[in-house]
Amino acid sequence: MPDLEKKSRLLARVLRHEPGLIGIELDRGGWAAESDILNGCRGVGVSMTRSELHEIVQSDEKARFTRNKFRIRAAQGHSFQVDLGLEPRQPPVSLLHGTATKRLDSIFRTGLDGRKRIFVHLHDHASTALSVGRRHGSPVILRVAAQRMAQDGHVFYKADNGVWLTESVPVGYLEVHGFEHDFPAFDDLE
Numbered sequence: 001m002p003d004l005e006k007k008s009r010l011l012a013r014v015l016r017h018e019p020g021l022i023g024i025e026l027d028r029g030g031w032a033a034e035s036d037i038l039n040g041c042r043g044v045g046v047s048m049t050r051s052e053l054h055e056i057v058q059s060d061e062k063a064r065f066t067r068n069k070f071r072i073r074a075a076q077g078h079s080f081q082v083d084l085g086l087e088p089r090q091p092p093v094s095l096l097h098g099t100a101t102k103r104l105d106s107i108f109r110t111g112l113d114g115r116k117r118i119f120v121h122l123h124d125h126a127s128t129a130l131s132v133g134r135r136h137g138s139p140v141i142l143r144v145a146a147q148r149m150a151q152d153g154h155v156f157y158k159a160d161n162g163v164w165l166t167e168s169v170p171v172g173y174l175e176v177h178g179f180e181h182d183f184p185a186f187d188d189l190e
Helices: 003-016 034-043 050-059 101-110 126-134 146-151
Strands: 065-068 071-074 095-100 120-122 139-144 164-166 174-176
Touching: 003 034, 003 050, 003 065, 003 071, 034 050, 034 071, 050 065, 095 101, 095 120, 095 126, 101 139, 101 174, 126 139, 146 164
Parallel strands: none
Antiparallel strands: 065 071, 095 139, 120 164, 139 174
């Protein structure tokens, strides 16, 4: 794995899950000063320059990071509470969630929750959801009746990187997208 990719993974881990790993604290919005990140990395033996840090943030294909002047935070994916300052948004009719086929039975028993994260991550594009699903095994895409969820009182947010966020997705709003399956379609649930 190239050096910059290792540093990117470290940055994601620190800003999403373990700021203490490099001895830093995030403010309530999840922000860390660039200088704190660089000094913290140096303190644990990881040499990172400011230009490498900027390159990681700017070139990340998933746009996992947001930069504001001399501060950086994770755009979403936190396993601890942060205030991203996101306002509730009206979602499109449906959104997509990528997962592994081995998880379908469990998902269709209990629905989707953030697991170790605060929010469930949903996407506008099948290619993104498929990419996420591939990370976990044989991929499958779930379609979420997002607009119906919102009408029923569920709240949605859209992160800086375009990922849609919601606390959970009950089973009645889910169907397997684009595959033959034994699970109910939306029309069968109403």
